[in-house]
Amino acid sequence: MQQLTFKPKAFLFDLNGTMINDMEYHTMAWHSIMNDDLGADLSYDSVKKEMYGKNHEVLERVFGKDKFSAEEIERLSIDKEKRYQAGYFPHLALIDGLDHFLERAKQANILMAIGSAAIPFNIDFVVDGLNIRHYLDAIVSADDVKISKPDAETFIKASQLLNINPKDCVVFEDAPKGVESAGHAGMKCIVLTTTHTIEEFDDYPNVLDFITDYNAPILNTLF
Structure with a gap:
C-alpha cells in the first residue's frame, strides 16, 4: 500500500x-436470470465473478457476443434491474x-x-x-x-x-x-x-x- x-x-x-x-442482490438477480430464464446452470460463485462492467458485457462474457439481439439484451437488462431493486429496496x-x-x-x-x-x-x-x-x-x-x-x-x-x-x-x-x-x-x-x-x-x-x-x-x- x-x-x-x-x-x-x-x-x-x-x-x-x-x-x-448491495452486490449480493445484483448477483442474485443475474443468477436468477441466467439460470431460471436462460438455462445456464451456473453456480452463484461463477455468476459473482462476472459482476463488473455494463449489463451487455456481462451477458456477452457468459453467453458469447452473438447470443442475443440488442432488443433481447435490453429486455434482459431491464428485467434484471427490476429484480435487483425489488430484492434490495427493503435493505x-x-x-x-x-x-x-x-x-x-x-x-x-x-x-x-x-x-x-x-x-x-x-x-x-x-x-x-x-x-x-x-x-x-x-x-x-x-x-x-x-x-x-x-x-x-x-x-x-x-x-x-x-x-x-x-x-x-x-x-x-x-x-x-x-x-x-x-x-x-x-x-x-x-x-x-x-x-x-x-x-x-x-x-x-x-x-x-x-x-x-x-x-x-x-x-x-x-x-
Missing part, C-alpha cells in the same frame, strides 16, 4: 459495494459512516462524484432513495462511457466534469476491476472490503488502504 502524501480535492465513488452494500442504506463522511467532505469543499458502471435507472434509485444528490457534483454512469471499467474512461470523465486533475482525486472502490480503472486514470484508491478479500488486490499498487466502512480512522487524514 502507498502513503497518502497529498490532500485530495475530489472524492470519486463507485456505487455498488462502495456507497451501498437500501448507505454503508455505515458514509452519511457523516459526505457531510464532512461537503463542509470541507471537497468535490464529489459517482463513477459507476450502473445504468441511470439504478443510480437514481440509490441517489434519490437515500436523498444524497445534493452532495454530488457529477455522476458518470454506464451510459456516459464507451468502455467500462477496468478502462480509465469512467474516472477520467468524472475528474473532467469536476475540473480536477486526476492526481488530486481519491477513488473509493470495492472491486479489483474498479481499482485497476482508477490506476489507469492515475488515481489513488481506498478499497471497501464489502465484496472482495484483501488478497485479491495484491497486484494493484495504487491502493492506499482497506476499510470496512466510513468510520475508519484513516479517512481523517484525507481532510
Whole structure:
C-alpha cells in the first residue's frame, strides 16, 4: 500500500459495494436470470465473478457476443434491474459512516462524484432513495462511457466534469476491476472490503488502504 502524501480535492465513488452494500442482490438477480430464464446452470460463485462492467458485457462474457439481439439484451437488462431493486429496496442504506463522511467532505469543499458502471435507472434509485444528490457534483454512469471499467474512461470523465486533475482525486472502490480503472486514470484508491478479500488486490499498487466502512480512522487524514 502507498502513503497518502497529498490532500485530495475530489472524492470519486463507485456505487455498488462502495456507497451501498448491495452486490449480493445484483448477483442474485443475474443468477436468477441466467439460470431460471436462460438455462445456464451456473453456480452463484461463477455468476459473482462476472459482476463488473455494463449489463451487455456481462451477458456477452457468459453467453458469447452473438447470443442475443440488442432488443433481447435490453429486455434482459431491464428485467434484471427490476429484480435487483425489488430484492434490495427493503435493505437500501448507505454503508455505515458514509452519511457523516459526505457531510464532512461537503463542509470541507471537497468535490464529489459517482463513477459507476450502473445504468441511470439504478443510480437514481440509490441517489434519490437515500436523498444524497445534493452532495454530488457529477455522476458518470454506464451510459456516459464507451468502455467500462477496468478502462480509465469512467474516472477520467468524472475528474473532467469536476475540473480536477486526476492526481488530486481519491477513488473509493470495492472491486479489483474498479481499482485497476482508477490506476489507469492515475488515481489513488481506498478499497471497501464489502465484496472482495484483501488478497485479491495484491497486484494493484495504487491502493492506499482497506476499510470496512466510513468510520475508519484513516479517512481523517484525507481532510
